[in-house]
Amino acid sequence: MMKTLLLSSVLMFGGxxxxxxxxxxxxxYQQGGTPLEGVLVWDDAVSRPRPGVLVVHQWLGxxxxxKRRAEMLAQLGYxxxxxxxxGKDARPKGVSEAGPLSSKFKSNRALLRDRVNAGLEQxxxxxxxxxxxxxxxxxxxxxxxxxxxxxxxxxxxxVVSFHxxxxxxxxxxxxxxxxxxxxxxxxxxxxxxxxxxxxxEKEMRDAKVDWEITFYGGAVHAFxxxxxxxxxxxARYNEKADKRSWQAMQDFFAEIFK
Amino acid sequence: MMKTLLLSSVLMFGGxxxxxxxxxxxxxYQQGGTPLEGVLVWDDAVSRPRPGVLVVHQWLGxxxxxKRRAEMLAQLGYxxxxxxxxGKDARPKGVSEAGPLSSKFKSNRALLRDRVNAGLEQxxxxxxxxxxxxxxxxxxxxxxxxxxxxxxxxxxxxVVSFHxxxxxxxxxxxxxxxxxxxxxxxxxxxxxxxxxxxxxEKEMRDAKVDWEITFYGGAVHAFxxxxxxxxxxxARYNEKADKRSWQAMQDFFAEIFK
Numbered sequence: 001m002m003k004t005l006l007l008s009s010v011l012m013f014g015g016x017x018x019x020x021x022x023x024x025x026x027x028x029y030q031q032g033g034t035p036l037e038g039v040l041v042w043d044d045a046v047s048r049p050r051p052g053v054l055v056v057h058q059w060l061g062x063x064x065x066x067k068r069r070a071e072m073l074a075q076l077g078y079x080x081x082x083x084x085x086x087g088k089d090a091r092p093k094g095v096s097e098a099g100p101l102s103s104k105f106k107s108n109r110a111l112l113r114d115r116v117n118a119g120l121e122q123x124x125x126x127x128x129x130x131x132x133x134x135x136x137x138x139x140x141x142x143x144x145x146x147x148x149x150x151x152x153x154x155x156x157x158x159v160v161s162f163h164x165x166x167x168x169x170x171x172x173x174x175x176x177x178x179x180x181x182x183x184x185x186x187x188x189x190x191x192x193x194x195x196x197x198x199x200x201e202k203e204m205r206d207a208k209v210d211w212e213i214t215f216y217g218g219a220v221h222a223f224x225x226x227x228x229x230x231x232x233x234x235a236r237y238n239e240k241a242d243k244r245s246w247q248a249m250q251d252f253f254a255e256i257f258k
Numbered sequence: 259m260m261k262t263l264l265l266s267s268v269l270m271f272g273g274x275x276x277x278x279x280x281x282x283x284x285x286x287y288q289q290g291g292t293p294l295e296g297v298l299v300w301d302d303a304v305s306r307p308r309p310g311v312l313v314v315h316q317w318l319g320x321x322x323x324x325k326r327r328a329e330m331l332a333q334l335g336y337x338x339x340x341x342x343x344x345g346k347d348a349r350p351k352g353v354s355e356a357g358p359l360s361s362k363f364k365s366n367r368a369l370l371r372d373r374v375n376a377g378l379e380q381x382x383x384x385x386x387x388x389x390x391x392x393x394x395x396x397x398x399x400x401x402x403x404x405x406x407x408x409x410x411x412x413x414x415x416x417v418v419s420f421h422x423x424x425x426x427x428x429x430x431x432x433x434x435x436x437x438x439x440x441x442x443x444x445x446x447x448x449x450x451x452x453x454x455x456x457x458x459e460k461e462m463r464d465a466k467v468d469w470e471i472t473f474y475g476g477a478v479h480a481f482x483x484x485x486x487x488x489x490x491x492x493a494r495y496n497e498k499a500d501k502r503s504w505q506a507m508q509d510f511f512a513e514i515f516k
Contacts, residue, residue: 187471188463204475205446211476212502213445217462217469244470244509251505255498 021045022074024067027081028088031118032111036084038062038119041070042128043077051257052079052129054120054149054156056142058222059102060229061091066139076250079128083119085112085145095230102141109169113152116145120154133157133257135179137249138164140222143183147200150177150209157256158182160249162224163189167196174207181211182252184245186219190234214248216241279303280332282325285339286346289376290369294342296320296377299328300386301335309515310337310387312378312407312414314400316480317360318487319349324397334508337386341377343370343403353488360399367427371410374403378412391415391515393437395507396422398480401441405458408435408467415514416440418507420482421447425454432465439469440510442503444477448492472506474499 021044029036039062053073057066062084070080085105092098105112116136124131134156138146143164150159153176161183168174181204185192204211219241222228228235279302287294297320311331315324320342328338343363350356363370374394382389392414396404401422408417411434419441426432439462443450462469477499480486486493 181475187459187469201445201473209475210498211445212472212474214470214472215459217439217467217471240468244513247509248506251502251509255502 022071024070027122029118029122031115035088036115036118037088038084038122039067039070039082040079040122040126041067041074041082042079043074046077049128049130050077050079051133051135051253052081052123052126052131053253054116054123054134054136054146055080055082056085056116056119056136056138056145056149057082058140058142058225059092059098060095061086061098061101065225065227066142069137069139072246076253078253079123079126081119081123081126083116083122085115085119085142098229106141106144106165109148112145113148116149117152117154120149120156135159135253135256137162139224140164147181147183150179150181152176153178155179158252160184160252162245162249163192163219163221165196166192166200168199168203171199171203171206174203174209177207177209179210180252180256181209182248183211183213184248185213185215186221186223186238186241187215187217188219189221191221214245216244280329282328285380287376287380289373293346294373294376295346296342296380297325297328297340298337298380298384299325299332299340300337301332304335307386307388308335308337309391309393309415309511310339310381310384310389311511312374312381312392312394312404313338313340314343314374314377314394314396314403314407315340316398316400316483317350317356318353319344319356319359323483323485324400327395327397330504334511336511337381337384339377339381339384341374341380343373343377343400356487364399364402364423367406367409370403371406374407375410375412378407378414393417393511393514395420397482398422405439405441408437408439410434411436413437416510418442418510420503420507421450421477421479423454424450424458426457426461429457429461429464432461432467435465435467437468438510438514439467440506441469441471442506443471443473444479444481444496444499445473445475446477447479449479472503474502 024041073080136146137160143161146159151173158180222235223238223241331338395418401419404417409431416438480493481496481499
């Protein structure tokens with residue numbers, strides 16, 4: 001009887017502890033002399049090194065949205081690091097500032113790759129992370145960015161783009177790719193140009209990358225984002241596509257981290 | 259102590275029982291005067307009504323392949339019914355006989371719909387099945403067929419096409435669709451004509467169907483089929499795409515059967 005009670009107490013404590021143990025800390029780092037500020041998020045109830053997931057922000061920069069996704073990843077048992085691509089002193093206040101910033105990086109893929117690789121290094125060097133099991137996910141601009149991370153030849157297991165802009169300005173670089181690629185897209189995303197999509201698929205195919213793409217019917221741009229920051233029928237939250245894509249990411253992680 | 263031993267025995271017995279409880283029976287039925295012969299497969303260890311899954315065969319007709327898939331579905335807790343589209347007396351011996359048979363049904367969609375609906379009725383009337391929770395899956399020719407089942411306005415929760423030929427000879431019928439549609443395709447399937455694919459997507463989009471399509475990179479036709487019955491580099495088993503698509507089906511079932 002005593003043993004039974006003791007067991008129950010431990011289980012209860014364990015359960016409560018798990019729920020309350022999500023921790024985060026701001027991490028200052030830099031790339032090319034530019035100060036950057038990311039956020040590391042993990043579950044303190046897990047003690048051994050575990051897979052790490054880099055989270056790359058949308059065009060509005062690193063916001064509470066990415067931190068919430070990082071918390072969700074920590075609850076799944078991963079260590080998440082929200083990368084800062086734009087810089088500590090370059091936090092756009094709205095879409096009018098986000099446009100030029102995201103364009104600056106999209107038109108300078110070398111710089112974009114350097115910035116995202118700097119974030120990857122911060123994640124990899126955390127003692128909480130198993131450096132052999134690392135993935136990167138990104139939203140919108142961040143989706144484009146994690147594809148660039150793969151194209152840079154970065155050593156990680158996989159990347160997941162959520163409604164990222166897919167194009168292929170440097171298709172030969174696909175031969176550098178060492179990881180698996182999963183793209184999750186809205187079937188009705190008006191910001192996804194058909195020619196870019198075709199170029200991306202050709203790039204993946206020609207380089208024999210381990211890749212996959214899913215299109216969610218009825219979903220437009222930013223389907224995972226309850227507040228895309230601007231009003232446009234082409235960018236809207238879609239609960240079904242949000243849930244399905246989060247599940248698809250988890251299935252992908254189960255495969256690449258096993 | 260006695261209670262503990264008793265519990266262990268029950269658990270062991272239960273475990274063995276679960277593994278040994280997959281049952282099947284041949285079901286004779288007919289449509290339009292043509293005798294048909296399907297196979298019902300279920301787990302006898304489950305007692306209450308459960309979701310039913312119709313399994314529609316590839317162009318070679320109802321073979322051990324579909325029965326194995328039905329067993330896998332029964333192990334997941336579903337009742338599976340392997341439909342017979344061609345007829346009890348029309349079992350092709352190889353691809354030379356399969357070609358004309360599959361063409362006959364593909365060029366007569368009304369007949370194809372009648373045949374698959376006859377199979378659906380057999381599944382639905384089983385006392386093992388919860389008639390409010392039914393899906394249909396199909397391979398190659400069977401993938402085309404389950405889309406036709408949806409287009410016919412059949413009352414079920416969802417259909418899953420595995421490397422099915424996707425086209426849209428009767429696009430207006432998409433307005434009849436009452437269920438969710440999931441298409442799982444090889445990104446390099448040479449038997450999937452781009453124009454057919456575009457027509458299918460337009461059909462789904464225009465009718466505002468709840469639909470989704472996934473393309474597996476590096477996968478060609480028949481990627482779930484270890485023995486496609488003929489030698490062609492365009493039809494080949496792909497273990498990764500097989501596993502991923504089976505997982506995608508399970509995620510879809512979790513959503514539509516909840």
